Amino acid sequence: MTIKLYNTLTRKKEAFKPVEKGLLKIYVCGVTVYDDVHLGHAMSYIYYDLLINYFKIFHNYQIFYVRNITDVGHLTDDGLGDSGEDKMTKRAKERKVHPMELAYKYSHRMWKAFDDLKISRPNIEPQASAHVPEIIEWVKKLLENGFAYETKNGIYFDVSKYSEYGSFSNRKIEDLLKDTRFKNDEEKKNPADFAVWIKAKSEHILKWNSPWGLGYPGWHMECSVMGNKYLGDNFDIHGGGIEHVFPHHENEIAQNFGCLNHKMVNYWVHTAMLSIDGKKMGKSLGNFITIEDFLKKNTAEELRYVFSTGHYRKPQNYTEQSILDAKKTLQNLNNYIRRLQEVKQEKEMFYAKEIIETSIFNFEKAMDDDLNTPNAWAQIFFLVKETNKLMDQEKLTREEASQILEFLKKVNLVFKVLNFESNSENKAKNKMPVEEIEKLILKRQELRDSKKWEEADIIRINLKKKGVILFDSKEKTTWAFE
Numbered sequence: 118m119t120i121k122l123y124n125t126l127t128r129k130k131e132a133f134k135p136v137e138k139g140l141l142k143i144y145v146c147g148v149t150v151y152d153d154v155h156l157g158h159a160m161s162y163i164y165y166d167l168l169i170n171y172f173k174i175f176h177n178y179q180i181f182y183v184r185n186i187t188d189v190g191h192l193t194d195d196g197l198g199d200s201g202e203d204k205m206t207k208r209a210k211e212r213k214v215h216p217m218e219l220a221y222k223y224s225h226r227m228w229k230a231f232d233d234l235k236i237s238r239p240n241i242e243p244q245a246s247a248h249v250p251e252i253i254e255w256v257k258k259l260l261e262n263g264f265a266y267e268t269k270n271g272i273y274f275d276v277s278k279y280s281e282y283g284s285f286s287n288r289k290i291e292d293l294l295k296d297t298r299f300k301n302d303e304e305k306k307n308p309a310d311f312a313v314w315i316k317a318k319s320e321h322i323l324k325w326n327s328p329w330g331l332g333y334p335g336w337h338m339e340c341s342v343m344g345n346k347y348l349g350d351n352f353d354i355h356g357g358g359i360e361h362v363f364p365h366h367e368n369e370i371a372q373n374f375g376c377l378n379h380k381m382v383n384y385w386v387h388t389a390m391l392s393i394d395g396k397k398m399g400k401s402l403g404n405f406i407t408i409e410d411f412l413k414k415n416t417a418e419e420l421r422y423v424f425s426t427g428h429y430r431k432p433q434n435y436t437e438q439s440i441l442d443a444k445k446t447l448q449n450l451n452n453y454i455r456r457l458q459e460v461k462q463e464k465e466m467f468y469a470k471e472i473i474e475t476s477i478f479n480f481e482k483a484m485d486d487d488l489n490t491p492n493a494w495a496q497i498f499f500l501v502k503e504t505n506k507l508m509d510q511e512k513l514t515r516e517e518a519s520q521i522l523e524f525l526k527k528v529n530l531v532f533k534v535l536n537f538e539s540n541s542e543n544k545a546k547n548k549m550p551v552e553e554i555e556k557l558i559l560k561r562q563e564l565r566d567s568k569k570w571e572e573a574d575i576i577r578i579n580l581k582k583k584g585v586i587l588f589d590s591k592e593k594t595t596w597a598f599e
Contacts, residue, residue: 118485120176122354123430125362125385126285130487135353136383141178143169144344144382146357146365147242149187150223151208153407154230156420156435157398161358161388163421164429164488166236168356168386170531171484183347184239188220189246189323190315191336203333206322216323217246230408234417235533241347245339249325252334252342255376256314256327264375265313267329268304272314275306279371282309285385286363311368313338337368345373345381355382359389389432406435418534419443425490425532451536452586453501454525455597456508458539460518468507469517476500477524484531497528509590549583558587558594 120133172178193201209216259265312335317324324331373381393404483492507513564573
């Protein structure tokens with residue numbers, strides 16, 4: 118089957134056709150490292166982790182993944198009018214440290230947080246500040262090609278020279294000219310023109326020599342240059358959050374054309390925004406949650422599961438209840454895995470054959486359809502429900518259980534939420550002796566035979582408190598550690 122992805126460029130799902138057969142070349146806009154990464158970052162990068170893992174595990178793609186680090190040039194107005202302070206410099210002043218010290222600290226904290234969330238690291242993670250020579254060459258080319266001009270404050274891209282400007286974000290250029298909120302340079306030809314190089318003021322710390330004096334790169338230019346350097350003049354996917362569509366990616370597309378005279382990216386993929394209890398996350402609202410703080414109380418698996426139950430293009434609402442629900446669901450899934458590992462039935466009965474084949478087919482069909490993770494999970498829950506019934510009746514064979522386990526292990530290489538430690542491995546960690554557990558199960562069965570239901574249930578409850586889950590069938594009771 119062919120993967121289909123929603124392409125922001127064309128506003129429709131398209132069959133994925135790689136530039137190079139069997140190779141996925143993808144660039145994702147990275148973090149501006151002036152503070153700790155939070156759940157909004159986590160959601161976006163978990164989604165890209167799922168996408169990349171799925172390409173690799175289910176479609177056998179080789180992966181070349183570039184995710185940058187922004188450590189200069191990202192202004193506080195996000196580039197809408199090239200005004201405001203550099204975010205790195207502003208925060209560094211507040212902390213009374215050098216901006217590069219800030220970048221070093223928060224880059225390392227970001228790596229730890231993402232590692233803790235089981236987010237695979239990219240092949241290359243270039244820093245914007247390390248690519249200033251290449252950025253200067255791109256600015257020179259834009260000037261030579263007539264797409265940029267110089268003012269007293271910097272080098273600006275002339276949007277009037279690119280006829281498609283505004284089409285990517287579905288905006289009319291006349292509205293952009295009228296509605297642009299900032300006007301910081303009276304020499305600009307029009308308010309929508311954006312900086313590709315900014316001339317530094319004397320007090321600005323991060324600045325480099327250039328043909329136009331001391332300065333630093335524009336935020337949009339950085340991603341164009343780094344994507345081009347490592348992935349070439351034409352690559353498969355450029356990703357980011359939906360907030361990047363305008364102006365960041367709109368401007369990237371314009372300056373890519375200005376330098377290359379053709380499009381550089383085939384598929385533009387964007388993740389939706391995260392809200393906390395129905396509100397936009399923000400420190401002023403008291404609902405700002407860093408990844409580090411989240412993991413003090415919860416697990417990576419729980420967060421990955423919560424986000425994967427939503428579609429990457431649909432806004433997500435994080436709540437404490439969603440995490441509690443995730444804990445319960447993952448416990449049930451892991452208990453199901455324990456049951457599969459304990460299946461002993463050897464006789465071929467074929468009750469599960471169609472259930473297993475249908476579930477696997479529909480899982481892949483859902484994931485191929487623009488990474489429809491909610492539907493993919495629905496197929497897994499169908500599989501769990503139906504085969505649990507068969508296990509209750511001892512109609513699932515060891516071979517079928519092994520087939521399901523192999524499929525779930527493959528799924529877990531994408532989602533990274535399940536636990537495949539066997540009962541024997543869990544037994545070694547558990548302080549309660551196996552003999553004692555089995556003795557209590559036997560005692561419970563005697564009570565059930567005598568219709569002493571309440572006393573029997575007390576044994577079940579006490580075992581659960583000690584991490585032992587019971588599974589009753591018509592023939593016998595099996596058990597597993599949580």
